Amino acid sequence: MAVVVVLVLLLAAGVLGSVARAGLYATGLYRDGGTPAVDPTVFHEASGRSTALPAQPSAPVLADASPEPGSRADAVASRIRDVGPVAGSTWGMVVDAATGETLFADRPDGDAIPASTLKVLTSLAALDIYGPDHRFDTKVLRDPADPAKLYLVGGGDPYLSKGPAGGPPARSSILDLAAATATALKDAGTPGDVEVVIDTSLFAGPGWNPDWIPVYRDYAAETSALWVDGARPRGAAIGPRDANPSQVAADAFTAELKRLGVGVSGTARGEAPADSAEVAKVSSMPVENIVELVLIYSDNDAAEVLFRHVGRAGDRSGSITDSQAAIRETLQRLGAWTEGMKIVDGSGLSRANLVSARSLTRAVELAIKEDGEKYRALATGMSVAGTEGTLAGRFVEDGTAAGRGLVRAKTGTLTNVHSLAGYVRSSDGSILVYAFLVNGEQEEYRTRVWLDRITATLSTCGCRG
Template identity: 35%
Template sequence: MAPGRLRGILVLVLQALLVVAVGLPAGFAIAPAFLGPGRPSAASPATPPWQQMPATPGASGGSGGLGPLSDAAPVPSATALAAQLNATLKTDGGGTFTGIVQDAVTGHVLFDRAADEARVPASNMKLLTASAALRVLGPDHRFSTRVVAGPTPGSVVLTGGGDVLLGAGASDPAAVLGHAGLATLAEATVRALQNGAAGATSGDKSGENSGGKSAGTVSVLLDDSLFSGPSLSQAWSPEDVAAGETAPLYPLALNSARFDPAKTTGPRPQDAAMTAAEAFAARLTTAAAAAGLSVAPGVARVGPGAVAGDAKVLAEVQSATVGEQVDLMLQTSDNYLAEVMGRMAAVGAGRAASSEGAIATVMQQLKDLDIPLDGLHAADVSGLAPANQVSARQLTDVVRAMTSGKDTRLRAALDGFPVAGLTGTLGGRYTDAATAGGAGLVRAKTGTLNTVIALSGYVVDADGRLLVFSFVGNGLTPGAANKAALDRSASALAGCGCR
């Protein structure tokens, strides 16, 4: 068969499998431990129903999706499972892998390779941050970006409230990135100004309107004082910051502090709040012209306390939900969004919205989830810092809390796990013969630094048993083919009928 045709068939198969994969979290909504239909009968086809392509595509949670699983499905044999993983979990060059596999329902450990050894987790750190944000803020919480009346007549203050996924155009209710738009905010601000909500403009001290329109000038101020402490962590490499892995943190930004929403690599704005404020001022200028108003050039930043706490709100736009933002953070492994989410969780917990406050909030939430913190050290909440130390067991404890724990708010993170071979940071993996068995089935958070890779997530095995796992490699040879070892291991779990 020609390679092009074979690849086309593979793409169709993976797209169909995605329907099955996205149905997995729907089962959690029905029962925390994936409870439901029992094992397939002897008359069932060789491929179990939860690993078959659906006859027709269906939306997640619909008739085409996967129903809940049974807690009576057989648990893999630890001995048989270890034999498979010991054959796949091998480094290419230097370094070592640690790992653990647990039964999600009971927590029983099925595979343990130095699972309690604290290691650099890379972006698997975001799993900890996701759990903290969902617990403190709740999956349905939204962040507000407001324009309030300024301290002088005719001035307005753009106030950051934690939404760094602002779009420059109109608000898009169907989107996560760009759910709240600056053009929509500007138009609402002009309507408020037309009604005299901000008092007299600088060119119309009487405050009187002519034909329903104020003839004056509006000045724009920026209040981004919600966050405190340094905007950059000393735990981050300056080279990583320069490369755009993150940027100075502010409580409002366009496109998660990206110049172009379509480009997720390369340098970022170094003052994302001012970049957003200048974009707002430009949109306000356009909207104000039709109302007989003008906008003064430039944006001035004001400090904490410069705007009265009871200042009149002229306009407001709200972000996508925290649950949706967490899913985007996990899918794309966005360091900037993760750090902001940590600081907003700190605000929700009554702590300072600083790096230290974010770390303290994450650690407290892990403690409240009864996850042992022995050896765990958090230098940031995104995983960019090489000083982070987390064990594979602690990572699976978090994944298990999301899949099967008592706090159902954590279920909101499950859609955010990339699907092998299909979505997010796993979209380009699981395409060869050794790993294709996990395509569409494995759901896991990736992690990559120069000498570090990690993969933590969940999968339903061939017998219908839900397994959680974490594999972490440290001290690896840069550029070596080590991701394949993780993918082969996760694929082995998906195909396991290990008894």
């Protein structure tokens, strides 16, 4: 154990090179973003800085640019070839954002397992259907015919908290909902105890996706329209989830009601009658901020909630099946669907997902267009190489330094599956949109470094002449 700690500390201090880093990555002691296997605070004294992710997405590091069109496809392809090959199957595409011209294509319409880059498509669909300013409400309703019952109605707020509301971006709190409810009941002169009825009917069907394997229970909760703190009892991105997320939320709500002097006889489950009156509500942060958090932290749980919201479009039920149909319909309309694609979840956890490099580049193109304000959160939510989010610990090997602070991307990682999709400002001012996917490479670390080198070389591309 002492040897491992020394290796990790030396790595954090920049003493060890790629061999040690690759070895630690293989053992699970070195990871990209997310929740590290070793508490990042142990590096603080050794290196003088913490490697922990920022509490919230920071401001973009790129200055405004007005790129001129004209990047040459042969020059871009030459840069990519110079990086050299990687084992496994590859798919890729690079597009000049100013002209829409394809500058590089490696089976762009082929179908690959995307891992978490799928979150780009889930987020695109959610932004398209709801708009960036939409908020999801968690409500307390009351049936006029049975005033002794309060209906706690889940609105699909993925960041509802059982602690104090905070931000930015502002997270809503179930404690605030309880306080507003208690005030309303007292103002109405409600006598006696009330029963809290839990209503999670917003999303129909099972919460656990049948395409997920059991080990994913440490990576995603059973999706619910009502939970607190992402259904994570320990607050960690990787670890056990609440077995009954809506009950945990209801328990926090009733405990606060009791603390505020409201008598509660118990909890039950049901659906609020159609003519129920609103007692109180709290609203989520805007969808654009939810998307930013989903992307920068690769939040599986929140992505699955967005997926179910997509499944509510067109009077659908919000079930897994309806969500699969709705996301396909939406992406087809936006030109971000190619024949052969298959999307079964919102997070990219399932290996049954298949997407194309063209679909991912199309999504990013929509976000960075001058008139793409509706989808802009896709661009602002992407991690910055070597700086924040799931790219904070990357771009450290030879041939990658040029991309630090310039490459913006959503990462994707499963066993033998690695991907990057995003955009980069090259040295000649061009904005290049890209997607690269690798399936089947056994050397996990080598694959990640290859992706870092590919995108870093795009940042140095003076590819007009």
